[in-house]
Amino acid sequence: MLLRIALRKKTSKLTAVTAAVALAIAPMSSALAQQNKGPPVIRDTEAEQLLRDYTRPVLRAAGLEKQNIQVVILNESVFNAFVADGRRIFVNYGAMMQSETPNQIIGVLAHETGHLAGGHLAKLREQLARAQTQMIIAMLLGVGGMVAGARSGNSNSGLANAGAAAVAGPQEMIRRTLISYQRQQEENADRAGVKFLTASGQSAKGMYETFNRFTDDSLFAARGADPYQQSHPMPAERVAALEELARSSPYWDKKDDPALQLRHDMVRSKISAFMERQDTVYRRYPLSNDSLPARYARAITTYLHGDLRSALVQIDGLIQVQPNNPYFYELRGQALLEGGKPAEAIAPLRKAVQLSNNAPLIDMLLGQALVGTNDKAHTEEAIAILRAAVARETEAPLGYTQLAMAYGRKGDFAQADLASAQAAFLRGDNKTARELASRAKTRFAIGTPGWVKADDIVAAKPTPGQNSN
Numbered sequence: 369m370l371l372r373i374a375l376r377k378k379t380s381k382l383t384a385v386t387a388a389v390a391l392a393i394a395p396m397s398s399a400l401a402q403q404n405k406g407p408p409v410i411r412d413t414e415a416e417q418l419l420r421d422y423t424r425p426v427l428r429a430a431g432l433e434k435q436n437i438q439v440v441i442l443n444e445s446v447f448n449a450f451v452a453d454g455r456r457i458f459v460n461y462g463a464m465m466q467s468e469t470p471n472q473i474i475g476v477l478a479h480e481t482g483h484l485a486g487g488h489l490a491k492l493r494e495q496l497a498r499a500q501t502q503m504i505i506a507m508l509l510g511v512g513g514m515v516a517g518a519r520s521g522n523s524n525s526g527l528a529n530a531g532a533a534a535v536a537g538p539q540e541m542i543r544r545t546l547i548s549y550q551r552q553q554e555e556n557a558d559r560a561g562v563k564f565l566t567a568s569g570q571s572a573k574g575m576y577e578t579f580n581r582f583t584d585d586s587l588f589a590a591r592g593a594d595p596y597q598q599s600h601p602m603p604a605e606r607v608a609a610l611e612e613l614a615r616s617s618p619y620w621d622k623k624d625d626p627a628l629q630l631r632h633d634m635v636r637s638k639i640s641a642f643m644e645r646q647d648t649v650y651r652r653y654p655l656s657n658d659s660l661p662a663r664y665a666r667a668i669t670t671y672l673h674g675d676l677r678s679a680l681v682q683i684d685g686l687i688q689v690q691p692n693n694p695y696f697y698e699l700r701g702q703a704l705l706e707g708g709k710p711a712e713a714i715a716p717l718r719k720a721v722q723l724s725n726n727a728p729l730i731d732m733l734l735g736q737a738l739v740g741t742n743d744k745a746h747t748e749e750a751i752a753i754l755r756a757a758v759a760r761e762t763e764a765p766l767g768y769t770q771l772a773m774a775y776g777r778k779g780d781f782a783q784a785d786l787a788s789a790q791a792a793f794l795r796g797d798n799k800t801a802r803e804l805a806s807r808a809k810t811r812f813a814i815g816t817p818g819w820v821k822a823d824d825i826v827a828a829k830p831t832p833g834q835n836s837n
């Protein structure tokens with residue numbers, strides 16, 4: 369299942385902080401674009417599991433394995449990766465698509481982990497706050513100068529001009545200070561990244577290959593608008609230093625494990641199939657390409673474009689090759705569910721749940737199939753599965769949406785309202801969440817667990833700067 373959902377408000381706010389930092393350093397247009405859109409997130413068990421496997425050894429080497437750091441995939445086709453709040457690494461799906469080997473994207477994740485381990489975001493924020501204070505002081509001094517100049521009765525006096533210069537000068541000076549500070553952080557993150565890779569027995573060649581593509585005089589740089597390019601100035605000397613460091617590792621020539629490369633290629637073909645136009649998918653994965661990733665991409669795009677019967681034949685072919693791959697059963701279930709056959713989706717989804725060790729997003733899909741049958745015999749099981757899923761996966765609204773339907777079918781309108789309120793809250797729709805939670809409160813006995821949860825949502829403060837839809 370590949371879901372596109374809105375990012376929770378908490379994160380949007382933090383992203384705005386990053387945007388504010390970027391605003392001080394990068395050209396304004398990119399920072400504003402980042403702010404206005406509020407990046408939606410892509411959720412998919414297979415891709416997330418792969419990224420967890422990519423980051424685990426690096427985080428361990430960085431001493432961050434206990435911090436519960438997550439990798440979040442953003443719905444953006446351009447190459448980008450960044451840290452925003454000290455506990456999440458954001459990666460655009462474009463960065464996955466453009467990384468031909470696991471080692472290349474692992475290198476980017478190692479670099480971002482270097483920022484996390486160095487606490488760079490907090491330090492940059494501190495630096496920015498200090499710079500802003502300096503700027504305000506400088507402006508006050510500058511304005512004071514102008515006033516003094518005007519009072520002397522001669523607005524062309526040297527004093528007045530000095531005042532104007534004092535206003536313009538510090539901003540440029542501060543901008544330069546921040547840029548050199550940022551450059552230093554980037555070099556530190558490179559060094560830390562290589563260290564983590566070497567400590568975990570991995571090559572930093574992929575990291576070098578990726579950053580080398582972004583050098584200031586490369587084709588990528590010529591395009592100019594690339595956000596990763598803007599946040600990662602890549603002067604030739606930085607890339608040269610990185611190359612030297614990476615080559616000194618005993619693992620420089622170590623190749624990716626073929627099994628990992630296959631998983632990487634499967635996720636890339638899945639992303640392509642879900643995110644790109646069908647003709648693009650067929651251009652990347654023509655019928656002449658008989659590899660598993662190509663067949664995966666074609667099976668997905670076939671179901672997405674309405675040919676369920678042909679898609680099922682193709683998916684069954686995939687299952688024959690890898691009978692224990694949970695994501696093939698998940699795909700079969702999703703295709704049937706979205707093709708209006710929820711009862712038939714139940715068996716493959718049960719198999720996917722079992723093979724994936726109860727992945728909560730797949731549990732939610734199974735819950736959706738059970739609810740979708742309109743058969744009351746499935747209601748209790750659906751509620752049990754969905755409750756367990758939302759307890760482990762706290763940020764996906766789908767579980768609560770389905771839970772609300774299951775409770776509604778049972779006639780438990782208090783729980784149905786509460787689940788709908790929780791779904792709205794996760795979508796960032798605070799207004800609807802509050803309305804539904806208020807109604808839920810009137811249906812629960814005061815002080816019961818359901819009433820308390822509803823009361824929490826009613827009392828939740830709206831996050832400033834967040835739109836309510």
Ligand SMILES: [Zn+2]
Pocket residue numbers: 479480483554557600
């Ligand atoms: Zn960086």
